[in-house]
Amino acid sequence: MLHTVNKSPFEKNSLDSCLRLAKKGSSILLIEDGVYAAMKGTAVMEKVSAAMQDKKVYALGPDLKARGLDESQVIDGIGVVDYGGFVDLAAASDKVQSWL
Amino acid sequence: MTDEMTEEGGTVKRFLYVNRRAPYGSIYALESLEVVLIGAAFEQDVSMVFIDDGVYELKKGQDTKAIDMKNFSPTYRALEMYDVEKLYADKESMDARGLTEDDLVVPVEVLSTEELANLMEEQDVVLSF
Numbered sequence: 132m133l134h135t136v137n138k139s140p141f142e143k144n145s146l147d148s149c150l151r152l153a154k155k156g157s158s159i160l161l162i163e164d165g166v167y168a169a170m171k172g173t174a175v176m177e178k179v180s181a182a183m184q185d186k187k188v189y190a191l192g193p194d195l196k197a198r199g200l201d202e203s204q205v206i207d208g209i210g211v212v213d214y215g216g217f218v219d220l221a222a223a224s225d226k227v228q229s230w231l
Numbered sequence: 232m233t234d235e236m237t238e239e240g241g242t243v244k245r246f247l248y249v250n251r252r253a254p255y256g257s258i259y260a261l262e263s264l265e266v267v268l269i270g271a272a273f274e275q276d277v278s279m280v281f282i283d284d285g286v287y288e289l290k291k292g293q294d295t296k297a298i299d300m301k302n303f304s305p306t307y308r309a310l311e312m313y314d315v316e317k318l319y320a321d322k323e324s325m326d327a328r329g330l331t332e333d334d335l336v337v338p339v340e341v342l343s344t345e346e347l348a349n350l351m352e353e354q355d356v357v358l359s360f
Contacts, residue, residue, distance in 0.1 A: 139253050139284050141327065164256035167287065172329025193297030197255055199290035199304070 132157045133224035136165035137231060140175045145230040150178060155185040160212070160220055162191045166198065169205050176206060183208050191217060237274040244355040245276045250285035252360060254304070255295065260288045261303055263360035271313040278317040279310075280350065281339070285360075286324045289335040307337045321347055 134153050138145040146168050153159055159182065161169050168175050169190035182188060189210040195202060202211055212220065221227055235243040248267050252259035263279075270277050281289060288304070295302040310318070320339040325331065332341060342350065351357060 137256070139256065139287075142253070142284050164253045164284070167253065167284075167328070170329060174327040176329075194255075197293060197295040197298045197300065197302075198253070198287060199292035199294070201292065 133220050133227045134159045135227065135229045136161050136168070137163040137229070139164040140168040140173075146175070147178075149228075149230040150182045153182070153186055158187045158189065158220055158224065160189045160191065160217065161194075161209075162217070163194055164198075166190045166194045166200060169195070169209050170200055171204050171206050179206060179209075189216070189220065235276070241274075243274065243276050245353065246270050246278070246356045246358065247351060247354040248277070248279045249351075249357060249359045250279060250281045250288055251283040253284040253287040254290075254293070255298065255300055259360045260285070261301075263358075264303060264306055266358065266360075267310070267315060268313055271310075271315050274314075277315045278319065278350070278354070279315065280319040280321070280342075280347065281324070282321040282347070283324050286320050286328060286330055286335075289320070289337060289339065290330070291334055291336050304336055310337070319347070319350060 134149050136146050136149050140146040168179055189212050190205060192211045192213050237243055248263055250263050254260040289307060293302050293304040318337060318339045319342050322341050322343055
């Protein structure tokens with residue numbers, strides 16, 4: 132199953148709910164303001180890293196770029212994908228939950 | 232104490248614009264900029280403060296081509312030309328996001344929680360975004 136998160140982890144609890152309910156083996160794609168959670172050195176880095184133990188986390192490249200977030204500062208192990216990669220993730224998943 | 236006057240003889244008030252939203256996920260950040268520029272045209276005493284996700288508005292290196300939205304971050308550097316020179320950022324918000332002054336497109340005065348609370352208290356008008 133694919134989970135998308137489009138809200139800043141500092142403003143809404145969308146990421147927290149996603150991390151609480153996403154099962155082992157699922158994919159989490161950070162989009163729009165959700166990409167702020169993908170960065171190193173923030174107060175939420177620890178919980179994102181913890182989730183990566185048994186889930187795959189991705190971030191949408193165009194949204195990182197728009198916000199001035201450097202790909203080299205993304206947490207190690209997070210996959211940066213483009214719009215085509217977003218489509219591939221959705222197509223590879225039987226369903227999508229959007230944490231709005 | 233006599234209030235400062237504008238050229239037209241109006242009273243100058245202290246306006247503080249409080250920015251708490253990230254730039255592209257909602258329209259707040261852009262709308263705030265528009266209102267700030269209008270306020271400056273009326274020769275008011277304008278300050279802007281960036282708190283919570285508002286500090287992301289000032290992040291260097293924004294490039295919105297791929298999301299097909301207007302990159303308005305260069306506008307913060309133009310504020311000086313409109314006599315909007317008092318820009319402040321909340322240290323606690325920057326720390327939580329791993330940001331330092333070097334990450335920002337404009338020089339700001341970084342304030343502690345207490346300094347920020349005092350700044351808000353000193354204003355005549357506070358506008359929230």
